[in-house]
Amino acid sequence: MELWLFLAILVAALLHAGWNALVKVGLDRFLSVSLIAMAAGLVALPALMVVPLPAPAAWPWLIASMLLHIGYNVFLVQAYRSGDLGQVYPIARGAAPLLVAVVSAIALDELPSPLATAGIGVLVLGVGLMSLRGGRRTQRLEGHAVAAALTTAAFIAGYTLSDGIGARVSGSPSGYIAWLFVANGIVMFILLLATRGVQVLPTLAGHWRVGLIGGAMSLGAYAIAIKAMTLAPIALVAALRETSVLFAALIGCLWLKEPLSRWRALAALTIVTGVVMAKVG
Template sequence: METPVFLAVMAAAALHAGWNALLKIGLDRFLTVCLIQIAAGAVALCALPFVALPQAAAWPWIALSALLHVGYNVFLSRAYQYGDLGQVYPLSRGSSPLIVALLSLPLLADSLPQGQWLGLLVLVAGIWLMALRGHHPTAGLSAPMLFSALMTAGFIAGYTLSDAIGARNNQDALSYSMWLFAVNGLVMLGVVATSRGPDAFLRLGPHWRGGLAGGALSLAAYSIVIWAMTQAPVALVSALRESSVLFALLIGSLWLKEALPPIRLLACGLILAGVLVMKLA
């Protein structure tokens, strides 16, 4: 991976951790997720006059990705009901790169050299380790949280692969990402209206500033990732993106006052080692 692409993905990781941190301060996790995605769609809508219309081959992947994002949002918000940011984020984000790596070869003809596979596995091991608390591997990990986090990982892998294929078919990453977010925002509007009723929008109103900030961060982070997936192997981009758990750990510790046990510091070392191996391999 070329250095500019590498640095762009790392910047996207920091932005992604930022908008996920906003989920933990909302009164209603599901509505907070929806608000952020609707706001991202509104920002993207403003950009549509300045980007091209996606090619016909990209539209099925935009539609599929929007549907997969609904599942992702539902299970992510559920996971945050049962665990803190420092647990849910690494479990959900750390499990998806392996799925992406295994499926990207048959679906996209992407392959990784052995050195990058080693770095990916070390990074994923570090991410999983970060979810553990104290000295007992299962401390604080409830079954509902594990299920929701792993389901979230499955949806992440699904929309990652869908968007990689769609953006490559479209041959214009910016056009693809703006239209994807615009469509996704409309879908989430429908989800909120159907599941919570019109009164839900009154509850969202007072939080529009936080939603807009989160939506802008989400839009910027994933647009960078979509572009990077047209420049480098999807599995590599997916794995490096999940180094965002380092930024999430920092946010959780300094802003949300979550515990920072030694085992998570060890996990940081593994993640950094994995990132370094993937960059140098």
């Protein structure tokens, strides 16, 4: 992987961690996710006038991605209801790259070099370690919280693979990205109205500035990742994206004044080791 692409993926991970920190605006998780998704769709909307329409072969993958994103949001909210954010999120995000790597190797015959593959494993281990002491609770996670987190990971892996393949066959990754975000924004708006009703819209309107900033960051983060998946193995890009967990921990420490325990420092070091191995490999 070329250095510029490697650094771009890390920037995407930082943006991803950044918008996740921004959504702590006093809304519940579902409203926060809906706000960001709809705002990202608005930010992407003007691009539809200048980007090419994706090729017909890409549309089944784009539609599949939209459905998988809905499942991701639903199960992520369920996981947060059952366990702490600092534990559930790393489990969901950490298991996804392993699923992507397995499916990529079997279905796409796409496997990074042995050192890069080992780096993916070390990186995922670090993400998993982050979850062990990431929450406020001292007891172990409830079984249904783990199940919801792992189901969320399956949806993450699903839309990652769908978008990677879809962008590759689209003939225009930029067109695929723009249509994906606009469509996702529309779908989340419909889902929001169906589940919460129109009375929730004034509440969201009060957070429109944070929504637009977070939406732009979300768009930038995933757009970089999708473009990267057209230039590098999907499994490698998926694993490097999960350094967002490391950036989230740093944001929590520096901005939110959360303590950085020795355990989380060890997890961070493990993640960095995996990143270096993946880059060198």
